[in-house]
Amino acid sequence: MANTDCTTTRRTFSHLSETKRGEFSAYLKMGLSLRTIAKKMGRHVSTLSREKKRGTVQQMDTNRKPYETYYADAGARVYQDHRQNSGCPSVRPKASAFLAFVEQKILKDKWSPDVVVGYARKCPEWQGSYIPCAKTLYNWIDAGHLTVINMDLPLKLRRSPKKKRSRQNKRVYGTSIEERCPSVDTRETIGHWEIDTVIGKKSNDEALLTLVERKTRKELITRLEGKDASSVEKGLQTLFAPYQKDHSRVFKTITADNGSEFSELDALGKQAGIAIYFSHPFASYERGSNERHNGLIRRFIKKGEAIHSYTDEKLQEVEAWMNELPRKILGYETPDDVFARAFSGAG
Structure with missing residues (x-):
């Protein structure tokens, strides 16, 4: 697809870096409002509001009175914890029985992943079971989640086809x-x-x-x-x-x-x-x-x-x-x- 025809919208934002969190912390200590800080940093006020909530921790002053303040490292730690838990949960556990069938058919019977998926979807034995699509199966093989590897898939290892040659000196033995x-x-x-x-x-x-x-x-x-x-x-x-x-x-x-x-x-x-x-x-x-x-x-x-x-x-x-x-x-x-x-x- 040409760039002029691209329909994918680019992200117009980026996550706060360690430097930006330090800058945000400094502005808060100066007593600036979130809207003022947002204008200075070129960020949306909602982004900074969420960051403040992540990095705010409760402390005790010398008179043992509790107070809340923002720490950049605390915000970064909570951010990393959230990132670890983001994304959809893996569906591989749901497909464990099918994956055993896949490995047998590919390694023993020399079937391709697409053939295994297509056959299983038509087979009464697998009706009601979770069957991933062929592309997902290839992704799992590439990621090393199966005992099957790319060396077991002959067509994935083929070289690029040779260029076409145009020759006219070959004899034709009959009807074209x-x-x-x-x-x-x-x-x-x-x-x-x-x-x-x-x-x-x-x-x-x-x-x-x-x-x-x-x-x-x-x-x-x-x-x-x-x-x-x-x-x-x-x-x-x-x-x-x-x-x-x-x-x-x-x-x-x-x-x-x-x-x-x-x-x-x-x-x-x-x-x-x-x-x-x-x-x-x-x-x-x-x-x-x-x-x-x-x-x-x-x-x-x-x-x-x-x-x-x-x-x-x-x-x-x-x-x-x-x-x-x-x-x-x-x-x-x-x-x-x-x-x-x-x-x-x-x-």
């Missing part, structure tokens, strides 16, 4: 994404997928083939023998196999990048009755869902680690975790639930 139906862009219909590969070591290693459905965020993962066109073809046949009965409804379009491993994808799509589209060179943002899901996979399969070191059971666990993770964009439903409802005729 510009010819894709607008309904695919708006995610109005189901059956439109994004495809990519995830590599381990940069050479002499297996790879992963990933498909993500744009509307439901359903994720499919399979192992590839290598990062080449023939391996991609075999991997797709593996992913297509469980959906033979509803193949035409489940797989309508696939959008890929211009990697050499997808050079035969257009021909494969024609055989399978699937429209294939290719994004612009160096425009990974055009397949944002796939890039986002690859980031989730990297929580479990680190860069530089060999894919063959992970068992098939581990890959299935990763796929199941992604499909059972409640998503804010799905109203905190899981991709599995939304996908199953869509193809059962209920959605």
Whole structure:
């Protein structure tokens, strides 16, 4: 927001400092009235009236008669005591049971704070319990009030995105994404997928083939023998196999990048009755869902680690975790639930 558009009103006052309290005490000893002192000090008379009340203490004269007088240090001490007790009381004690649930879901199940809050608000088990908002939860993590720390939140540690590059020397293997139906862009219909590969070591290693459905965020993962066109073809046949009965409804379009491993994808799509589209060179943002899901996979399969070191059971666990993770964009439903409802005729 520009300064000219700022709607925040600045404070026009400041608290009395030690020097100002000493000045106030001196004026009182001179016998000046509060209104006269207020004009000299440039303060509101009510401010000085409250300060006098804070710092006034009862004393005894030599004849043991009580009298009242103002002391600057007494006013400062009462002021500090009041400041210690100011502000709203913490609501963390009310959320103690929920915070234990939060720590379990973040540390064990790798959920984000937003997902935990959104899921709990829809879960009957937590109805009637105090659930803080996601921003409050992040604030408590930053302040160190939970055993969860920022190192446990992968997305908070990501580096700044790279600058966009504009290059025209990359080969396009088929129909451009510009010819894709607008309904695919708006995610109005189901059956439109994004495809990519995830590599381990940069050479002499297996790879992963990933498909993500744009509307439901359903994720499919399979192992590839290598990062080449023939391996991609075999991997797709593996992913297509469980959906033979509803193949035409489940797989309508696939959008890929211009990697050499997808050079035969257009021909494969024609055989399978699937429209294939290719994004612009160096425009990974055009397949944002796939890039986002690859980031989730990297929580479990680190860069530089060999894919063959992970068992098939581990890959299935990763796929199941992604499909059972409640998503804010799905109203905190899981991709599995939304996908199953869509193809059962209920959605």
